[in-house]
Amino acid sequence: SAVISQKPSRDICQRGTSLTIQCQVDSQVTMMFWYRQQPGQSLTLIATANQGSEATYESGFVIDKFPISRPNLTFSTLTVSNMSPEDSSIYLCSGKQAYEQYFGPGTRLTVT
Amino acid sequence: EDQVTQSPEALRLQEGESSSLNCSYTVSGLRGLFWYRQDPGKGPEFLFTLYSAGEEKEKERLKATLTKKESFLHITAPKPEDSATYLCAVQAGWNTGKLIFGQGTTLQVKP
Structure with missing residues (x-):
């Protein structure tokens, strides 16, 4: 299994x-993802973080608002830009390893 | 459109009272059904992945089963420490890895 940490x-x-x-995985994963969990709701995929290339964004999410980097197989960053109160959420990093997908503990963001 | 529906939204059980959580899905080509446990303030904890109808997996008091349209998470003789939100998700494509989540079932087990 993979252990994922976030800061x-x-x-x-x-x-x-x-x-x-920041998201750090303790072992190699084939794919990394960023999800958002709004208060009282389930998880929604923001984007797939691709190593060495631009992330793949889901409908409703754009690179200017959520720039993502993945310089290597075990590290990724998500930036939430020009924040508004509507961005208050938990942001979760995820890594896929074989047939399993693991999540980090999340980053709880409050925008005032 | 790919969709995942979980029921019930909330479930209260007495310790030792077995029950099941349901996850119904519609997806164009299921590539995996995932169950997670999420405790308040924490990230989802991976439990199981199921791939084909008829498949079953077990872990302690939990047993997950899969049919062509739904999955069940059976909880046998639950304990208060099993209290959590249980999330179901489907992966719709081999190459994407994208998970589509249901809204979850919040389980409370009373001693």
Whole structure:
């Protein structure tokens, strides 16, 4: 199994600022993903983080708002740009390894 | 459109009272059905992946089964520590790895 860590675990940010979330996996994974979990709701995929190339975004999510990097097989970052209160959510990193997919502990973001 | 529906939304059980959680799905080509446990303030914890109708997997008091239209998570003689939200998700394509999640079932087991 893969163990996934995220930094920071939580943050409170001002409207209009940006936050970069880091995701580290302890072993190689074939694919990495970023999900969002809004308060009281289930998980929604933001994008697939591709190593060395642009991420693949789901409908409703754009690169200017959620730039993603994946410089190697075990590390990725998600930036939430020009934040508004509607961006207050839990952001989760995920890694796929063989037939299993693991999640990090999440980053709880509050935008004021 | 690919869709996952879980029922019930919430379930209260007495310790030792067995029950089942349901996950119904419509997907164009199932490539895996995943069950997760999520505790408050934490990320989802992987439990099982099922791939074909008739497949079953077990872990402690949990047993997951799969048919062509739904999956069940059976909880046998639950304990208070089994209290959590259980999430079901489907993977719709081999190459994407994208998971589509249901809304979850929140289980409370009372001593």
